[in-house]
Amino acid sequence: MNNVYVYCELEGTTVADVSLELLTKGRKLANQLGCQLEAVAAGTGLNGVEKQIIPYGVDKVHLFDAPGLFPYTSLPHSSILINLFKEEKPQICLMGATVIGRDLGPRVSSALTSGLTADCTSLEIGSHEDKKAGKTFENLLYQIRPAFGGNIVATIINPEHRPQMATVREGVMKKEILDENYKGEVVNHNVAQYVPQTDYVINVIDRHVEKAQHNLKGAPIVVAGGYGVGSKENFNLLFDLAKELHAEVGASRAAVDAGFCDHDRQIGQTGLTVRPKLYIACGISGQIQHIAGMQDAGIIISINNDENAPINTIADYVINGSVEEVLPKMIKYYKQNTK
Numbered sequence: 001m002n003n004v005y006v007y008c009e010l011e012g013t014t015v016a017d018v019s020l021e022l023l024t025k026g027r028k029l030a031n032q033l034g035c036q037l038e039a040v041a042a043g044t045g046l047n048g049v050e051k052q053i054i055p056y057g058v059d060k061v062h063l064f065d066a067p068g069l070f071p072y073t074s075l076p077h078s079s080i081l082i083n084l085f086k087e088e089k090p091q092i093c094l095m096g097a098t099v100i101g102r103d104l105g106p107r108v109s110s111a112l113t114s115g116l117t118a119d120c121t122s123l124e125i126g127s128h129e130d131k132k133a134g135k136t137f138e139n140l141l142y143q144i145r146p147a148f149g150g151n152i153v154a155t156i157i158n159p160e161h162r163p164q165m166a167t168v169r170e171g172v173m174k175k176e177i178l179d180e181n182y183k184g185e186v187v188n189h190n191v192a193q194y195v196p197q198t199d200y201v202i203n204v205i206d207r208h209v210e211k212a213q214h215n216l217k218g219a220p221i222v223v224a225g226g227y228g229v230g231s232k233e234n235f236n237l238l239f240d241l242a243k244e245l246h247a248e249v250g251a252s253r254a255a256v257d258a259g260f261c262d263h264d265r266q267i268g269q270t271g272l273t274v275r276p277k278l279y280i281a282c283g284i285s286g287q288i289q290h291i292a293g294m295q296d297a298g299i300i301i302s303i304n305n306d307e308n309a310p311i312n313t314i315a316d317y318v319i320n321g322s323v324e325e326v327l328p329k330m331i332k333y334y335k336q337n338t339k
């Protein structure tokens with residue numbers, strides 16, 4: 001009762017990174033609240049799947065294992081969470097802001113009339129004083145996310161309804177195992193008690209999963225280009241440098257919108273969040289929506305022809321010059337020095 005729950009997304013029997021990131025965050029929230037962290041996993045052939053989950057500090061794993069629960073379909077997974085939450089009454093439920101989380105979260109929150117904040121960039125515990133009603137609410141989940149086009153950061157609370165639900169994009173939270181030998185309980189639920197047969201109305205007979213074209217999220221070095229790169233052709237300079245450095249290429253939204261680079265490489269609030277050791281920002285001004293996706297990089301190098309570009313204030317090194325001039329030199333000297 002009153003615990004923190006994380007819905008674990010599965011690809012086959014592998015727990016998604018975003019869920020492991022949320023378990024890490026969930027553990028911290030549960031510590032602050034003095035409650036337990038519980039996880040829900042629903043799929044097919046889940047024997048042993050808890051071994052991926054418990055080391056993140058999970059006290060209880062609710063397993064729902066039945067044919068028809070993988071691949072994900074909306075109705076059975078919604079019924080599982082809705083009926084389980086009616087019994088368990090969690091205070092918080094977190095899930096990935098993924099295709100699945102975006103489908104599942106609103107269904108569950110609507111059925112439980114709980115409210116949901118999508119795409120949170122930070123989650124904290126705090127209190128709220130409702131001066132009008134003369135009430136103070138303790139230990140609320142602060143669901144923090146950019147609002148009004150990123151111009152403000154809003155803190156959203158849900159004082160009176162439970163669970164407090166939030167989705168978070170992959171990469172926003174850090175994934176960290178708490179203890180490989182953490183002791184957690186596993187509860188194997190009788191799926192038929194939670195999911196009516198009529199929920200299996202969709203039968204997935206074939207699935208085509210596109211392989212990712214890049215590994216931006218896990219790359220130790222990212223060379224990112226902005227509108228200042230100027231053209232799709234100039235972006236090739238970034239790919240050349242990335243090849244030398246064994247890096248991945250990212251882009252700002254302005255560069256993507258201009259057609260310089262593919263959309264799946266966009267970094268920022270409405271793109272990917274990356275945490276590389278080195279981030280080389282080429283012709284990027286550093287608007288808040290971009291910074292949101294790369295500010296945790298270890299070292300930031302900014303290449304910009306405007307010495308007052310906002311990104312320079314968070315950069316560790318600033319190269320004042322044009323991308324066309326600086327990048328060929330970087331490639332040339334890097335090649336020379338590594339010969």
Ligand SMILES: Cc1cc2nc3c(=O)[nH]c(=O)nc-3n(C[C@H](O)[C@H](O)[C@H](O)COP(=O)(O)OP(=O)(O)OC[C@H]3O[C@@H](n4cnc5c(N)ncnc54)[C@H](O)[C@@H]3O)c2cc1C
Nearest residue numbers: 226227228252253254268269270283285290305306322323
């Ligand atoms: C709701 C919302 C969500 C958004 N989400 C994102 C997001 O996820 N990611 C994102 O990136 N943006 C996002 N944006 C857009 C964001 O506000 C900025 O418009 C965008 O980040 C600007 O991209 P930029 O820095 O490449 O372009 P600009 O702001 O145009 O900056 C170009 C920079 O290049 C420099 N420059 C110009 N020519 C050269 C040259 N030859 N050599 C070197 N430097 C040069 C300029 O001095 C300038 O600093 C979002 C906006 C909104 C409203």
